[in-house]
Structures are given as C-alpha cells and as structure tokens.
Amino acid sequence: MQDAIDALRGRGLSRIESAATADELEAARIDLLGRKGEVTALLRGLKDVPADERPAAGAALNRLKLELTDAFAARERDLRGAGEAVTGLDLTLPGAAPVPLGTAHPLLTVLEEICDIFYGLGYDRGDGPEVELDYYNFTALNFPDDHPARDIQDTFFLSDKTLLRTQTSPVQVRVMEQVTPPLAYVFPGRVYRNENADASHSSEFFQIEGLCVDREISLVDLRQTVDAFVERFFGAGFETRFRPHFFPFTEPSVEVDMQCVKCGGKGCGVCGQTGWLEIMGAGMVHPRVFAAAGYDEDAYTGFAFGMGIDRIAMLKYGVDDIRLLYENDLRFLNQFRGVL
C-alpha cells in the first residue's frame, strides 16, 4: 500500500506541475482527486489491507490527499496570476511616508512616564505657578526668614515677595489648602536655581513632587512607595537605601539612593565608584507644614518626596550633559523616535 501511495504522489505532483492551462489542471484534478480518481481508488482498497496496518495506511492516504490539494491550489494561483506579475522594478528603493516621524521630548516623556506610574498607585496630578510667592516656596515650608536653610537653594528673586520657585514643594501647601486628607498627589513642573550651567547643572530644570497624607501614614509607606517606583521605572533588582538628611519641610528627612543603573552597585564612572545613585529627597511631612496648610498637626501624618526629572532622564538614556536636554538639536531628538 505504501508503495502505491508513494508512486501516486510522484506521478500526481509532476502532472500538476506540468499543467499549462486551467483546463489541463482541472482534468488532472478530476483524474487524481475526483470521485473516480486514483486517490479515491486507493481509499477504497483500504479494506483489503490487514487490520493492524490499516490506521497507518489511512493516515498516509489522507496526507497524500491534502498534499495534492495544496499543490493544485498553488498551481492554480500561478496560472491565474501570470498576467499581473511584474519584473524589472528595484524593490530595494526606500519607501516614503507622507511626513517623516517627529519626536516627543525625552525629558517630558520621562515626566509623563513617572506620572503614569503614580496614577497607577492612585495619585492625582496637581499644578502650581512657576512664579511663586516667597510664602509658599519658603515660609510655609518651614524655611524661617533669615535662616541659612534658604541658602540651600540659590533663588532668582522677582521682588521681595515673589520669586521663581526653586522646587515643586510649594504645590504641597497649595494642594493641602484645597483638599482634605486622605490625599495622594504628584506635582511635576519646571523649577529654577540661580547657579551657573555645567554638564550636570542647569538654572532651569524639572522636578516631580509627591505627597501622600492620611491618618496613619508612616515612613514605611514612603519606603514601599519609593521601592515600587524604582522597580517599575528602572526594572526589578535595584536595591534602595535611605540616608538621613535635612529638608526644612520634612522630618525625618532622607536622601534616597538606588543601586547604580549602570554597574548594578559594583562602582563605575556614573556613580562615582560608590555603586549608589542619589535619586530623590524625601521624608515625613513636618507638622509645621500641616499647620501652614491649616491642618490639625496631630490629626495627620504623611510623606513627601521630590526628584529631578532631568537626572532621571539622563540616567535612563545615558545622557552625559544636561545641556543636551535644552539645546533641542534634532540630531539629539531624533534618537528618541518612538519614545512617546
């Protein structure tokens, strides 16, 4: 039986291949697969095959039938398509879209990406003015007048009461003035420092601030939030650490380090051989800030954090000079096609 099948396969395929017209092909189909065709004849002969060989023979026959059907369909396409086939065109010539693809700015894309992560954690987005009152930028955040804490941030003053905000933190108080806890917010935006520009400093840059207030928020919530963010943004496996620090509007205050994104903690040029990168400042909201916002100091606890988006973007994309982010050179921007 197997020999008969093999023989029919050879004969059938070559006959299909050599059919030059649709009529010849149809004749071949009737001879091979028709009701009185050769395949049908072999199927009928199955009953004479010994019972133990019959399943294998049946399967082989079925396979032959499908093979021949495919060969007929392929040959049919060839015969029908002959008229439209094209030769002589250089199909390696470049395509042309109506307009070449533009780009979103990587700095703002990172900003939106960070916001998206916090939306997923239930955060709202808030906003405040860039020209800010001294009150919101400093006083309400527990920077006393005539206090050296104000020197941490070199400030551009517009008058004795107004300035360019040095941080996104003033939005904390603006939001708390309007909203009763529980609340969780991010406030991204541009901030200003009166310092000279170099590869890692710009007098204008972007920050994102986070604020979460409820009755029993603890430092552990801050830690879990930071870890969730780092894992989501940079990927799993980076450890974080808290170092005590000082910010007037949080107490305790910490600086948050994560293991270096480049070397994973072994030490390299990016992390100054320490294996750690400082990525944000954070802490528990100072009771005086609650008081400034009109809250009962003892009723709530909360945490706040702030990070520089420029630095995060530079780490993410390996940008080694912050000025590249503000030059808007298309040779730079075009490298971020598809990053939206």
Add this chain to the structure above:
Amino acid sequence: MKISLDWLADLVSWDDTPEVLASRLTAAGLNVEAIETYEQSWPGVVVARVVECGPHPDADRLSLCKVDTGDGEPTQVVCGAPNVRQGLHVLFATVGTVLPGDFKIKKAKIRGVESRGMICSASELGLGEDSDGIIELEDAPAVGTPADELFGHRDTVLDIEVTPNRPDWLSHLGVAREVAAIYGTKLTPPPVIKPPANPGHGWKVEIEDYAACPRYTAHGASGVQVGPSPRWMQNRLLAIGQRPINNVVDITNYVLMELGQPLHAFDGERLASDTITVRRAGRKLSVTTLDDEARPILADDLVIADGDGPIALAGVMGLANSEVTESTTTLLIESAFFDPGLVRRCSRRLNLVSESSYRFEREADWDMVLVAARRALYLLQEHAAAVISGDAVDRSDPDRRPRPDLPLRVHQVNRVLGTDLDLERASDYLRALSLTVQPLSPQVEAKTVNLMVGVPAFRRDLLAEVDLIEEIARVHGFEFDGRSGRQASHHAPVHTREDEVRTLLRRWLPAVGCHEIVTSTFMGRAQLDALGLAELDPRQQCLSVLNPHHGGETLLRTSMVPALVDVARRNLNAGAPAPVRLFELGRVFWPEGDKRQGKHELEHLLPEEPRLLMIGIAGVTARGLGGVPADLVELTGLVDEMAKLLRSELRCVPGDVEPYLVAGLQWEIRDARDRRVGTVGRLGQAAAEAFDLDEPLGLLELDLGRADLTPAPVTYSAFSRFPAVKRDLSLLVPAEVTYEAVSGCVRESGGNLLESLELFDHYTGKGVPDGVAAHGIRLKFRSAKGSLEGATVDRAIEQILVALSEKLGVRARTS
C-alpha cells in the same frame, strides 16, 4: 566642612579605615562627599650646609655658593636670597626635584655661572608665606637628611556636607561626638586652662541689647609674643584648607575648627578704653574690616565698640583698627553668642561670609562660649608665651531661660516611623546621642507623654518632638519591616481636560512630523524687541529677575516665538533637512494678565501663566493651493485636524493680528465661542532679519488655557447605507470672491441631500480669464431613504449654479 583624621584622632578613637568611617558617617547623616589625602612631601629636597658663599662675578644681588649635601663633592649653586651666608643649614632642592606649582629644578647657567639646584624659601616649598629669604634651619640637622623627615606630613581629610540644621558638625569636636556615638567610644575633649582664681583683668564689658547679643565674654592675656605657630598646628590648618598666618590668628582659627566657636582676638593696646560695648552702630558709617575693605554699615548693625567707635562687626569680622600685629603683646579674646538673624543680615548685605558668620548665623553653642576661650588661652600659653592674669568677664542676659525639656510620645514615634519600639529602646537611642531622658508614663498609647528629654546646648536643632523622632530614626536605621498605614486606594485618579489635551497633542504632533522642544523661560530684551510689538501690547510688560546670574537673560518670556525661531535657526544652520517642524507646550508669564485667585492675600502679585502651544515649520518655499505658502496650508490644515483630535471647534479666519507676521498672510484661530485664541502666519522679514533667520518660517500659536476645548460628547448617530452620488463642478470664480463665500453659498443652496463638498483643484493662468480662478469642487449627495435618482441630483446642481451665479457672479466652466 573638612575634617582632618589626624586631628579627629586627638578627640575620639575608632578602629576602621577612612573609607569605612566615611560610609558610617554618611549613613548617620554626615554625607562624606570626598576622602582626600593631604601630603606635605618634597622628594629630592635635603638638608645641606653652605660651605662657601661669595659674590656672583657678574651680578650684584646674587651669591655664588657651594653647598654640602653629604654625598661627596660640594655642589655649586647661585642663590638670590639676602640672608644666605656661609655655615647656614638650609633646605636644598637637588637637580630633578619638582617643587609645588610644578616647578622643576634643572641644571642652569645663571649669568654665565653654572648652578646645580636651588636653596629654598618657605614659600617655594609651600611651607608658609615667607618668600623674602631662604629657610635657616636651627639646631644644625645632619646634612643629607630628607626635608620630609623634618617637615613632611600626611593626613586624610574627609569633606563632609553639613546641612544647615547641624552647626555642631561644623567642628572636629562635633564630628568626634558622632564618631563616639557610632563606635561606642569615649570622647576626649582637648585641654583647656583652669580659670584663674582672681576675677577680672581690667577690661569691662557692656551689652546694650541682650536680644542681639545674649552673651559676651572677654578674656585677657599679656606678654604675648607673636610669631609662627607650631608646625603641627600649621599642618592641620593647611590640611583643611586654612592658611597659617601667625600663632595668635592661627590659634583662634584652630579653636574655631576644633570646637566650632568663633573667637576674635583684639590687640589690647590698640583699644581706646577699658570698656568695650556691644551695641548698634547708631548711624551709618564706613569701616575698614580685617581684609582691608571699606564697608558701609547701617545704624542697626551690631558692633563691638571701644571709646572711639566700632572695633568689630559682631559675629562677622573684626576691624583693621584693632587687628593683632607682629608687635602685639596684649590680647583681648572675645567669645560670644550673637543673634543668628542679625549676623546673617549683616553678612549678606555686605556680601561678606566668614567662618565666624557662617557659624553664628546657624546659632552658636551656649555652653561652648567659655570652653572655647579657655582652650584658646591654653594654646596661647603654650605657643605664644601668653600670661593669663585674671578670669573672664562673662556678661549674659539675666532673663535668659534654659531650654525646656521636650515631651516624647513613643506611640507617636511608632506612628510616624512605622516601627514597633518600646519605651526602653527609644530611651536608649536618645541616651546614645547624649540626651537626658526622664521617664513619665510607661503606657505607650496615643496622646500619652512617656518621656521628658533634655537636650544639650550643642543640639540647637532639637526643638520639638518631631526632631526627637528623627534622631530615633537615625539611630534605629532605615532597614526594617514595619507598619504601613496607607489604606488600599480605591481612588481612580482624575485627569483634567488640560492633562488630556497635553497628552493627545504630545502623541499626535510627532506623528505629523513635529519635534517637541523645551526652551528657556528666560528671554532677552532684544529678542522681545525683534517681534516689533506695539508699545501698549501687554506682552511688552515682562517680569524680570532682580539677581540674574552672570551672562544670563533677565526677562521671563511673554512669548514663545523667539525661542522657537532660535531653535529652528540653529537646526537649519547645523544642516537639518528642511522642513524642520517643531512644537512646544509651554508657559509664558503675563504680569498684566488675569490675576490669580488663591488663598493667600498676596496672590495678586503673581502673573498669569498661560499655557501655549507653538508649532513652527521652517524652510518651506513651495506654494500650495491658490498660491498660499505650503507651510501655512499645512498649519491651517493642522488646525482643522487638531479640532477633530480634540473634538472641539477651532477654525482659521483670515485676519492680521501680529506685527511680526506677514500682513495679509495670517489667520486668527477662533474657538467655539468665536473668541480669538491663537494665530497662524508667516514670520515677517523684519523679525526674521532681527533673529538672523534666512529661511521661511510658518508659525502657529494657540492659547490652550483660554481656548474652549470642551470635547464634544461622543454619541453614535445612524448613517445612511445608501450609495452616494458624486458630482464634480468646475467654477470660474472672480478674484474678489473667496472660497469661503463659494463653499458657503453651495452649502446653503445645495439642499439637505448635499452631504459634503471638497475643493480638489484651484487654478489660475492659461485657459482661465484674467482676474478669475477656476475652483474644482467635488460634491457628494446622499439620501437616508434610498438610492438617489440622477434627476434629483441634477435639480440640486441646478439650484446651486443659479445661486452661485446670482449671489456671487460665479459661473460653471464649460469645457
């Protein structure tokens, strides 16, 4: 703050490498930014004896010497020092030595005589300021001894970032306290004098204003011999970046760096009275400070004065009139406590930040005032032959209250930190930091005060319970599993329309070829002037920065046009292929705009900060339909597409608005309420020249805040499934008739079966009479009730043509 480990080791012990010490300090909040090595070493410099010394044959001021360095033949060397003479023991730099400042000693001919090396002065070795003559070594050290054996010094220096709340860390003793707490070792305070039994020393002190100066102490010393300070002290000062001057000045500096308390030494003989007064200046006057600068001071500034007038600016700097000199023998040593705000205001106004003012404005340590002065007297006795005749005059505010103890609720500690500490642990942590702890209630529960905590004077930062909580966290560390208090959030974030619009635009504009840019908020006056705005245009009113940094622009932008033009120009100049399509979503600042509403009474001082969308297409010279520049066709088309994207009404209406756009080639963008919310147009030549832009630039500006971008609701409505009938019309339109008029007339007269019309061609020239344009218009008719008969459509076309002809004089073109 630079901390010398050599110095620190006098005060405390620890058993770790500098690197481990640094990381443990960092973990405790003293961020070590750098570990530096300080080294005084001069390989190649040795002790030599001048065996011969005579005049140079060809130069009056030079000497020709032979020096013995202990390795055989004496070496011939030319020396220019006035004090060189035979028999001196000197420091000699052999040929090949490299001295500080990369000064290489080579074999040389000086005025025709060979010289093989150099006899060194103190300044040439970086050992001091003296450059007038060579160092004369005392006690005749053996020739050939390396200079390093006599003067070499090696130290490791930690550069520590000290936050403004911790002035106690601005001293070696303060850092030593932290080291002692970390390693559990004992603090060894440096030696001080025993206070002399007899009171006073002849000087009197008066404080006129206790609020400005709550405490002032004066110590006297006589018989002082001013000279160089001991080598070890100089080395320590040099290691932390301080310049040695003389023993008296160095000792006050040394004590400041060691204990953190600023001292000032007056020359007692130069004071005009026995009484010195701490008072306000009383009137404006000019004084000369120790740095020889004339400084204007105001009536309200706090000064130290003798009978003749001010002798020091309190806490900031002494005055030249009472400065210690080489001939000083009597000293008055000031150690005081000044009001931090007063010192800060004076120091900032004079732009004079000294090591003193830096510490006083962070608040002095009350208990260190006397100790520091006694430490200085001890060192003056040892190293400046000072004689201490009587005890200090110590004046302080009689009404000053000791700092109250702070209550601590352990429940609150755990609430804020998420910890589960008991009373015992919390107390232990506080004691480890030299705080005293007095137990009250043992019950750890909400609102119950468990401890009263006594704070030593050096911890000026601990003012409330929350400060103690931070201290507990610092000692406990941050690596623990604790209690989270955040309720699972069932809150789905609310996105404002502003957020939605921004997100839609940022995703769409790149797809139509635009690159997003981020430009500066700052703008120069010249850039604004280039726009040629009318004098009364509100954008002429800019906020400006009072203290711009060097070379920076001062104005806050009122328009984003200049920045976009600049980016376009730079990219084209850098060879970017035209067209360059750019967009920016940014803020401008209009002080004359709508006033902000807010809770604070000063909110009206803030400018309006409208959010604008700018799009620019640079480098397009082609023309589109009807001869309109192709970039403007694209921009007005983008307005139509944007309206669809935002499901809002936005349309372009021809009209001149902006002086910097070409007249007759601009549009207003109007919103659903028919308000002008933006413009489209071509940058005019005057502005282009002012911006130095050679290529054409089409601009779109849209005020996203002002425009009504409320999205139309999305509701399905049934559509006709019957086929449409298309008809093309070729119309001859007189030049004065606009497409808008034609299309309006067609819509009006086309009946309710007319579904859409579209301009597919616009032609003037050959085959069309002068003063007439041929419009090719495609009309689509469709009925909701059934397939349309040709005759029905013919009747509609007929109506349209009659209306066009009667109302606008437009005729169908006959082929």
